[in-house]
Amino acid sequence: MLKLKKLTATLIGCLILHSGISQNVNGHWYGVGMLQTSLTYQNYLSEMVLQQKGKTVAGTLHYYFRDSLVKVKLSGVFDEGSRRLRIKPFPVIYYQSPSVENSIDCFVSGDFTLVASKTESVLAGTLSGDADHRYTVPSINFRLKRSNDTLDWVKVDEPEPKQDTVALAVATPPARQEVQTMEEFGKRTKVFTKELELTGPTLRLELYDNGQIDYDSVSLIFNDKLILPKTKLDHRAIRLTVQLDESLEFNELSMFAENLGMIPPNTAALIIYDGKTRYETFLSSDFSKNASIRIRRKKG
Structure with a gap:
């Protein structure tokens, strides 16, 4: 009986702790996008700023390409049950472009998972090319941490x-x-x-x-x-x-x-x-x- 009470108390404690952890994607997310190719190219130092209303998510992605900062709008859907964020197709600069001024765009979509704990929240996932660019545009893997410092x-x-x-x-x-x-x-x-x-x-x-x-x-x-x-x-x-x-x-x-x-x-x-x-x-x-x-x- 005593063991059962201890187990019940532990489960209640876990539920309380879990409920206190943020299960949304609001905020500023910082990290680096790693281009999935065997050749050496510059990776993407990035900031994703997201606002969530219900399941709908909107925001912007800021990333460095060569020596320039690029900003692009995002939209998508976040499912709290699976903690999955799906970002609709949006343009990014083709990784072999010589510069922002002399560049071409390709469309990618995002698939991310929210991993939240008491110490940090992370969006881990991938930007992948659409059907037209699937074999010419390498995927970009991201691990973005939510920042509580910016504001x-x-x-x-x-x-x-x-x-x-x-x-x-x-x-x-x-x-x-x-x-x-x-x-x-x-x-x-x-x-x-x-x-x-x-x-x-x-x-x-x-x-x-x-x-x-x-x-x-x-x-x-x-x-x-x-x-x-x-x-x-x-x-x-x-x-x-x-x-x-x-x-x-x-x-x-x-x-x-x-x-x-x-x-x-x-x-x-x-x-x-x-x-x-x-x-x-x-x-x-x-x-x-x-x-x-x-x-x-x-x-x-």
């Missing part, structure tokens, strides 16, 4: 994470590796790829490897000060907070290549949050140049 990051009253905050006013004794990084940084050419005018004064940064994980390691330098020592890039965000120096006409952010990985040069996707506005850019560095951007504080 929180734009809250004005959110406390700053201490481990990520860059206190530019406080000088810390640099390690030998950091001294070497700054010496090499000064020998390379800064190549400015973008200029932004932001409201600031505090910016949130996210840095990802934008393609196949090939063991790229980079450092970040802000206004000629090392803010991120040697760190390996992957598909998880490296997050930092920086304070703009208003005494400067421009603030400069540079990515320094610590190595060239397996597939030179070192490439990364940088996302900058300026309040509620999000900016995205592509960085490419090697042993001769530092990918850099200029940031100006908007006046008035």
